[in-house]
Amino acid sequence: MTVAPVRPAESDAPAVAEPTVAPGPFGAPILRKEDRRLAAGEGRYLDDLGHEALAAAFLRSPHAHARIVDIDIDAALDVEGVVAIYTYEDLDGRVAEPLPLLIPHPALHAPRTAYPLAKDVVRHVGEPVAMVVATDRYTAEDAVSLIRVEWEPLPAVIGIDAAVAAEHAVHPDVPDNVAAHLVQEVGDAQAAIAAAPRSLTLDLHVERSASTPLEGKGVYARWDADDRSLRVYTSTQTSTSVRFALAAKLSLPVDRVEVVTPDVGGGFGVKIVHPWPEEVLVPWAAIRLRREVKWVEDRREHFISSAHERAQKHTVRVGFDDEGRILGLDVRFWHDNGAYTPYGIIVPIITSTQLLGPYKVGAYRVEFHSLYTNTVMVTPYRGAGRVHACFVMERVMDAVADHCGLDRAQVRLTNMIRPEEMPYDQGLIFQDGRPLIYDTGDFPRSLRAALDLVDWEGFAAVRAQAQAEGRRVGIGLATYVEGTGVGPYEGAYVRVETTGDVVVATGLTTQGQGHATVFAQIAAQELGVPVDRVTVTTGDTRRFKYGVGTFASRAAVMSGNAVALAARKVRAKALRIAAAALAADESELTIVDGVVSVRGFPDGPSIPLATVAVLANPLRYAFDEEAKRATQFAVPATDGPPVPEGEEPGLEATAWYSPVRSTFANGVHAAVVETDPETAEIRVLRYCVVHDCGTVINPMIVEGQVHGGVAQGVGGALYERIVYDESGQLVNASFMDFLMPYASEVPTVEIDHVTSPSPLNPLGVKGVGEAGVIPGHAVLAAAIEDAEGIRIDRMPISPAELFDLRRRLAAGEDIGLRRRSRGEGPS
Amino acid sequence: MKPPSFGYHRPQTVAEALSVLARYGPDAKVLAGGQSLIPLLNMRLAAPKVLVDINRLGAELDRLDEDEQAVRVGALVRHARLARRTPSTSTTGTSMADAAEASIPPLLAEATRYVAHPTIRNRGTTVGSLVHADPAAELPAVLLLCGGSVELASVHGTRTVPAEQFFVGPLQSALAPGELAVAATFPRPPARSGSAFREVSRRAGDYALVGVALQVALDGDGQVASARAAYLSVGPTPVLVDLTDAVHGSTVDWEDAGRLAQSQVEPDDDIHASAAYRRHLVGVLTRRAGEVALARAREASGDA
């Protein structure tokens, strides 16, 4: 890996706040505070908790589509150790209702969600049908295997083509299988294309995949019957919302429900969906049984019953001129949303609105249909619709360049929004219901940085050298703009303890992002304390009740700014109290290393923050030596009340950050691949990333996020896919056949940063969590296409598929690049 | 993903193991490295009533015996021990390994390094891999190519089954209920010969899409006297092909050998590769392995 210095944007960049450059932990590549604990095996994941709890296991549908005629649980009930078996008939109250539609949208005209346990009909393999609670998981699984279900199989709708054909319906009252239909249009794209000197039509297809966190889902519920309160541990990306959802489902007052997120072994989007059937049923059973109950998802369950993503087919018409300037773009696409739509149509909305990336396309029309199929539902997976969007737009750029015989980088530069056009309104409505306005970014600069990093100009020589050795190499580019940090809000709580330690809590959750480090850096910077004095808690509703969740590359933007604002309030309060104690003016005070002193007089009068914290809470009772200082006879009496009007006891504060709209990060990836002329094996030789996420809080963590994203992007492009057969069986539901890349498949990532701070938030930050994965399909398709001279219009791609394309080309099919006919193709 | 309940025996001697196996017959399964069996149990694809764990039989089964003719690999020898052998071209790295490891046939060592990943090679056994009889596994092809055999013991005695009779079908070997495979014997290659192993897999360490173990022997004049190859992942069992016709004499044409091999394999489609692609790889890998094996044979004959 390359750790490049963070470079501020050039001076001709749009006017934005200066990045924070004050000395301190903010912006420093400090080591992650959480790693020592995790690397030493001290992490506590869901399955590390509740060893005494009863275990749940689920009978899941073996059919893609079937009616349940009868369920016979008698033999299963006889298994020793079985405590209870539930089917839909047993559910009561709101638990018997369908699961919530989390994100309604006017275009989602036929939303459907599942019941926690199937009612009458199952609509995908893996749908939960019965729940067994037993003394341990082994026994529960034994009992599951003895439940007899009489099925009446129904015709299954598998794949986008079958859904469109609509010979059969997934939901009988949605005969065309269309859940949603949305059109957005800026200008008259069809007229612009018709009038354009040149035009092209492309069919572009992205296959289904899944995020597959190494730790699956899991829920552990404890019901305190005396206190009538429920505590639920769940491996989620949103503990706060699970809490509200459970309170509603289980008809409990919200303040009787606590939701705690233990260490989480990856989320990547799938754990933002909630409440899962199991997330409702496990606490529900715990209450009924007055026993602790736990369920830990296994790998097969995760594949067949959580959520997938990516599957989309696109038809694109583009009109352009001889310079490759795009004049009109008309995109129609079909999105496979699986059997249910609890998360609404966020993925296709993001595709349709983020597709334009850093470009101006004249006029744009986008239309999508979101379709039901008898497969696992589709919800956002890291990148969330942008992987497809980037693939489509960048394939268009390469096709236009090939058509015109122009350099691919030049065509991109020709179409890019200029920095002086910022903020730039694309005229669309984004996933947060707000206008899609790019806040900052210097896209040409990002592109030029990537061209330099990969040595675009020098590649002709690399190619010639490889050819001389009988090797085949290619280079590709892909750019993206990513809306990050969507609202509505996050909050944070910051308190200085009487020890001088600082505790920070925020509502959103953590699945490996390094929040314990970056939020500590922010608080430490604002408060003038060392980072190691700051402890961060996330995802625990006992510590912070309100929040939204960790998704959409939003944590640093949302909670990061909330932490900064809360810390600023605490700092102001500390200075007020210290000013009184030191008989100084607040404006003259500063805090360095946890000590308040007069700026410029480090050896003058001073007071440690710890003491300020003591003084912040006027006491009657001294419970320790420190506390004595705050008791009524220790503090000189004033005329006012001990807690002045407008103040609250304690050196602590809560603050909220709620943005008007998203910030937009951008970046460019460039990859060099080698394709084996004989075996069609594909190897990534170089992978270069230029990334602009605004002000960088911790460059090491930013790079880590990029590295992880690239690994997932390469996995998605070259290895991973979800394969259903015609009957709706998921045929590769294991890590043996779902090919997550090993370290041996992930290339070394070379990174350079560009920094365009966001004017939309106090810290100037933008999100980075998803960035690395977004251009994976696009950049590797481009590089393979370049190596082979064969159009790549479908991803992922395997060696067997590349071999097949070669054969089709050799057989005379028109799948070659135009540059071949100009004699510029690979030999 | 929890196995159904099973009985568990951990015998201390081979004799005891055989009597337990005799008692349970088809209801028992031997547990060696567990790298294939445990996943099958967890996925409830296998549900033996009894597991007979042989891991305490190291004194009798964790041994490599070798002589001029062959290497006999005991049932508790892990992949890692065979993979540790340094490549045939180097003699400098052998000081770490014991004498037996140093004299493991190069093809066996080379092929073993394609088996899975280091952690799995630390547990998985060579004999277990043969008994498991996965048509995509490396070692069955090696055993077949070198004309090796497996020793099967039971309370009734021991029988030695040659490789060509041992691999019966996908995940099916000639092991009968009540039997324990105690060792496999890999004959040494003839003088003036060379071998090579090549495969294409999706990820490093995965089971191969196609693999080939190939051996070339030269005659006294340095001409190819015989060339044979065993292919994996191209049928229900490893497939042995005699390539001699294509490459013997003075004009060695490995492309021709590849075509010959392609005509004798029946690969299937699966989600990772089409049959056509597999057939294509058979040709490519035959040439690649053939050229290397021939070069090694010439080196071994002193006329490199």
Ligand SMILES: Cc1cc2nc3c(=O)[nH]c(=O)nc-3n(C[C@H](O)[C@H](O)[C@H](O)COP(=O)(O)OP(=O)(O)OC[C@H]3O[C@@H](n4cnc5c(N)ncnc54)[C@H](O)[C@@H]3O)c2cc1C
């Ligand atoms: C991720 C992963 C990747 C892998 N990749 C490869 C690969 O690329 N190539 C490859 O060849 N293998 C691969 N394997 C399998 C591995 O090599 C196993 O070790 C091997 O197949 C079986 O050996 P074992 O000792 O683990 O046998 P076990 O799992 O213990 O047993 C396997 C079967 O053989 C039987 N058995 C084992 N030993 C005896 C005996 N002595 N007598 C009678 N029956 C016996 C068992 O009863 C069982 O039916 C992989 C495994 C994993 C988990």
